[in-house]
Amino acid sequence: MSNRAQRRSDTRAFRHQVQHGHMVTHLVDAKADLSAHPILERIVAAWRAAIPQRRPFCFGCRANFADVQPGAYLFALPPGAADIASVSVLCVECCDLPPEAIEREAVSLLRQLIPNGRFLDRR
Ligand SMILES: [Zn+2]
Incomplete structure (x- = not known):
């Protein structure tokens, strides 16, 4: 399977996992040590390796x-799926945005996976 076909297959599998459900999200500093979380570490490595092709x-x-450096990773994991997650990335400049602005952008992004989704622990 080509990388593109594999990516499509992975995306379908991920969307299937989150359908009618919810996701667990983590916003993690890009400098954080992820060695205790091999799945997240692997996803970041794959994301970094694909920058030239996927832009x-x-x-x-x-x-x-x-052109810019990553500042934080937003991971979204379907609960119960041990080896699947998505990552979206915030640049170093945007990490200085107010938390409300970051949350607004994250909600907009994650609604591509769960339409009308919202953060359950929202204050
Ligand atoms: Zn940015």
Whole structure:
């Protein structure tokens, strides 16, 4: 299976996992040590390796990661799925945004996976 076909398959599997359910999310500093969380470490490594081909962008300001540094990773994991997660990334500049602005951008992004979703622990 080609990388693109594999990615599509992975995306379908992920969407299937979150359908009608919820996700557990973590916003993690890009400098954090993820060695105790091999799944997250693997996902970050794959994300970094794919920057030249996929040209991912910051979910806060849409800057391309070919030009800016990651500041924080937003992981979304379907509960009960041990080896599947998505990662979206915030650039170093956007990490200085007020928490409400980061949350607003994260909600907008995650609603691509769960339409009308919201954070349950929202204050
Ligand atoms: Zn940004």
